[in-house]
Amino acid sequence: MIGCGAIASQYLATIPSLPSIRLQAVADLDHRRAVAVAESTENIRAMTVDELLADPDIDTVLNLTIPAAHAEVAAQAIAAGKHVYGEKPLAADTASARHVLDLAQHAGVRVGCAPDTVLGTGIQTARKAVDDGLIGRPISAVATMVTPGHERWHPNPDFYYVPGGGPLLDMGPYYVTALVTLLGPVSSVIGAASHTRAHRIIGSGPRIGESVPVSVDTHVTGVLVHDSGALSTLIMSFDAVNTRASNIEVHGEAASLTVPDPNYFDGDVSIYTLAGSDGGWSTLPASAGYLGAGRGYGLADMALTPAGEQHRANGQLAYHVLDVMESLLRSAAEGVSVPVQSTAERPKAVPLTSLSSLAVP
Known part of the structure; x- marks a missing residue:
């Protein structure tokens, strides 16, 4: 997780219950924030952004930075070969957002984005x-x-x-x-x-x-x-x-x-x-819909979606x-x-489901 501001607490409350997600490390430009999260959460490391992106054990970045930094951090994560799921909006403008999607397609990684509500x-x-x-x-x-x-x-x-x-x-x-x-x-x-x-x-x-x-x-x-x-x-x-x-x-x-x-x-x-x-x-x-859902269910849905299929909060x-x-x-x-120049398919409907009951692929 990169970004330990106000929204991070909502993700931290949900992630431990998600069967497809294991949070390993947190980073923030203000390293003291990352340390505070790591100290209050079991088995979490506080790292710098560069250390987190370089870690081979991390396959996905949860991007909770401010909107102006969404595209830059997403591009860095993709360049490191990692999937990325970010807070909304995808970027501050469509040109930056298009660049993120193009980078991800070239790298063969997934991009997900809130809201997952x-x-x-x-x-x-x-x-x-x-x-x-x-x-x-x-x-x-x-x-x-x-x-x-x-x-x-x-x-x-x-x-x-x-x-x-x-x-x-x-x-x-x-x-x-x-x-x-x-x-x-x-x-x-x-x-x-x-x-x-x-x-x-x-x-x-x-x-x-x-x-x-x-x-x-x-x-x-x-x-x-x-x-x-x-x-x-x-x-x-x-x-x-x-x-x-x-x-x-x-x-x-x-x-x-x-x-x-x-x-x-x-x-x-x-x-x-x-x-x-x-x-x-x-x-x-x-x-x-997903029963009892919270922030991070879109990330879990992305992780649970088989290769070749489109996850919902895409x-x-x-x-x-x-x-x-x-x-x-x-x-x-x-x-x-x-x-409006772009279009998008309506995501697949969610049947009445407890996400915790779904098997991890």
Whole structure:
């Protein structure tokens, strides 16, 4: 694992339970962070980045660095002959992401990327409802993420407000990946964006009260046109205070679904059918997805996928999601509809499964 920041604790809580993963070493530019993780975790070594990449016993790198470093660290891992699974986004821009995928293809190694939350029972149960025809032909979706800003709780929020950050590139991967999982790839986008504050004030930690400059749009909205013809409306904000809207709604000719927060693995899926509208909303039982999932299940899924098959949280899907988001920002800047140049296959559905019950290949 390279990068021992805030997100690392969530992976460290899950990895010991994954049958296909054994964490051997951690590294961080601040070596004290790596030492702290190693000292609090059994059988883990603290190493420098160069030492970790050179270790022949390590076959995969979990890249938990800041977004601006994702592509560079991934390229270094690939050059060392290692598979790489990274936090989202795949890179700060599509050019860097394309370079990572090209390097991996040439080296014959796998690239995986968060979010893997779409592999849990929440999004997968909703997907199964769509695939089983419970809503009829899908027409549209609405995805909403509203928060007044991560600086209120994060002690080092600087990277949220520079290129590679912002509400779209930070939280958008969860929502766009969920929309692609539910409705398929996106062919074009229409966007608009705003930038309301030039500085943010850190609200917690040793830097409390410090001002952080903002150089990205902090409220982004738009429409994604899926290949299927379905239209998804996206609202991503670090400016607004709160919302009572569902995180994701999917509407079809026969029914509507409310879909749980794609930042989490589980949650209730509710359906309101045209035929049975007098009965109101009803909750669907969990019928698909990895049970009890947590951060790192995408990495485990990658390790369990046989050679020659595509793992679910794969690099091409992450590239398409990044392309969608980058196209949306370009549309907002230019005031025109922008075609999305890439595409991706919907990953294989996840049957209702306990990952711990799967055999290691």
